[in-house]
Amino acid sequence: MRGRLERAARDPVLAPYRLAFSSALARRAPSDRRARRDAPSGYRRAPDTCLYPSIAVYVGSGASHSWIWFADLLERCGLFDVDFVDETRVSGSGLERFDFLLLGGGDTYAMADSLGGRGAEAIDDFVERGGLYYGSCAGAYLVLTGVDMEPFAPFALLHGNMLNVMADPPAPRCLEHKYLARYGEEWVFHPVYGELFLEAAMEARDFPCFAAAEALAAPLLGGPVMSADDARDVLAVFSVLSRHAAYLWPREQARALLDGRAAVCATERGEGSVMVSGPHLEHPLFPGANALVAEMFSRHCMRLVDNGHRPASGTTAHPDDGRAGAIPAKDTPGDSGAALLEVKRQVSNSRIVAFGLEKIPVTWTIGLKVWEPEKVRMFLEVAWFRLPYVQAAATRVPAEPAARLAEGYSSVTEMVKSLKIKVESGEDSLADAESLLVTLKELTASFLWLYFRLRLEDGAVQD
């Protein structure tokens, strides 16, 4: 996978966005940047600088692993002012300093439950005041007005509906364990799992990504097939089927359902914007789809500047809320070389065990989400492939967060070994898996927060 990921990362389609955003970063006033460095979790924007957005990625309850792909996408776009928020921060007015809020795949019910009415209100307020909400997969289901059963009703941001729902879906051809999710008296079903092609709707005909290719490939992995109340809200529709997908419905029936239906929608709401996609446009192996998201990011930034919008300034401290792996905002930099070497040691140890776990026929259903063993390694590799950069910057890494990461990954090693023993012996491993995956999610977010902070300080764009 590494080679394909690296080739996708080098795809020139994102280069213009990377250039534009890195220019925006470079133009930020030095005093502005120093202020950010001193209080990395809150800063004031100089009114005359081009907007370099501050981005929140949701990693709270219900978020699975695909938020990692947001991190990949943001990195490729040269966007490093990134933080990772859970439901507590979303609901507790923690969105004030952000320009974008990204919600990816996972368990939509768990997301809605945990965010609750306060979270829905906070998100609505965030958009109204000028924020961009992008929801892919579960994050899309969450905010469609037509998805109006509790607990989803408060999250109505985009006027549209999901079409992949029926009372009595036919039996699937394959992937039975991924086919259905209960929705009241009905079932949300997934006719296709994997790569599909999207064509531009009228509103997106001038998007550079569609100039480069008539159709974009993007993976549909349980996301909605949509309709929009206002056709002008449709950016892209499903068009051609791909051979590189699993067809849970027979191809012709899947085609009939999908052809011409909304895959990506976007609308303005108050001062802000809402974009939703059924497919994971942020998936790192689909640079064309990434470019569609980057285009929306860019347009939203320009809109904010053109409107003279002043994003909320804030010096909200990064809360050290005691979550495992949470990194305190203020720390004295020190040489964290030894701690980071321990991180490398433990990520390696646990990655090796996780690789062995992948050969065992087990999945874990946590809430409504089916987790496979490969997800463990996916989380670990987020840190693994970025560790060299962080290690090289050891003198700038605060001692305490580095030590906490080392401790966290050390416990992950023991957890994954213990999990593997249980799985191999046929014992019930669900609780262990859930605990491991929650820990990994939090640790990965903490690691990425540190990584993005370093990248932001460097103002560097990795080509």
Add this chain to the structure above:
Amino acid sequence: MDFMYYGDTLVVDLETGKTQTREFTEVDEEGPGLAAGLALYEEFSDAEPLVVGSGLLTGTTVPAACMGFVVGRSPLTGEPAVAPLSLFAGAEVKLSGFAMVVIKGVSPRPVYLWLHDGVADLLDASDLTGLDTWQTTDRIRREMGEALVQVISIGPAGEAGSSLASYSINYWGSGDTAALGAVMGAKKLKAIAVRGLGMLDADDPPEFYRAALEMISRSPAELGLGRVCAALEAGDVATWLEPLVHRYRSCFACPSACSTFVKYREPPDVLGTDGVEEPGMLVTSPAAAAWLRGGGWDAEPACRAMEAMARQGVDMMRGARELAGKPLAGESEIIDAVKGLTGSMDAGWPSSDRAYPGLFGPWVPPLASQEEWDAANRLGYVLGICPTFIMTSGLDAAELFALCPPAAGVELDAEAIAGMVP
């Protein structure tokens, strides 16, 4: 060199327990594979080093590109000697994140070295002391939580400093005929465990892959000991083993499956895994099998003897030589006999005048003349190709040299290799 190797040279000081890395410059200054290994051996020779490494092409799709090596001073000859790392161990070393590993000094307490993705840990081996190599491998794999960890370990023979001591690769005989297992024992180094999830790049990947695939398609793809035993003039070992044969195994990337898995604790045609835990063993030493057969042993007790030698960490070739002519039948008497091996230094092959204290010695099997043996081993250990495969497969050395430019942007030939490795 930017291709075919990744990672630094690791230097492990057993006395202090510290490890350090440095840039792998030897590959450019001295040459790849064994050339670099020998240079490191010389550099650290005052500290009785063991150098672990792999060849230029190890870990790729070149036929028989499985070869790693251990260099150390053989207690048998007092001179540097090279012993093989085959099966999957050589490739794992290549993928471990270290280009070469130097292990120097003596540890104050039993340790094992755990190499994983560019991380080196010296871990306490006090609860592994006294265990045989099978028990050691099981324990380490359980500790690391992964059955694919490659374990190069010594058994009681190595711990006792026996002149017969030979390191095992996981559960199987390694072909260490230079008693480097005793060197490990003297260092209180119980094992070297390796696992890497790395990736090797080539300079011209499509051309390299194409050429390697072409070589694979023309390589002999035989099963069993027959070809090697025929080259050894060792008689019909394959037929002798036949009633016990379960399957044939290849080393990494090798088209010829010359290792034979035999079962004697359950019927060999048992295919599933619900049977006994330790149903048999992998015959990795055609020479040992040939010696025992020639020495009047029946196949099953001979395999039990080879198993016992692998567990004890005993050089199978010399062990089989000593056991030949004294055939046994019962398992316990076989184990006692193996434990009682004295380590006779008689020539290991029919002709005593083939014995010599060379880098690839201490014996030259009748596969080849001394010159051919040395040439094949030089080539094999520099490039990472099994020397036995080179000698018995008709592989053209020129084809291997032609792979070096697309592999790593280097030009090599026989003369260059002879200059790199004396």
Add this chain to the structure above:
Amino acid sequence: MRVKVRPMACTGCALCELACGFHWDEAFSLISSSVMLYRAEEKKDYMGVIVKTDEDLFIGRPEGAAAMKLGEILKQGTGGGASAKPILIREACDLCESAGMEPQCVAICPHQALYLE
């Protein structure tokens, strides 16, 4: 057309994994292929080969070879019994179409343990 396995012809050389991984990454490794050699029970000499497609797995075990849908495999229960060792998420086999080649695992296997049908 798909890649199938003759499990008892396999000698565990891992050339198929290397070739497939090379197809995806243009580099040599054993971590990213669509075809996987199962070799984790070394003392028992138990080996198998698994080929992943978008919709199922072709599992070549010594006891027999067959395509199995993922849901079917999971219904057999959790646990590490030797009977089924699927790989649930890796790149699905595309018969090397994305590289413009014939299936490389089939081409490289010295013992024809992998074949197209």
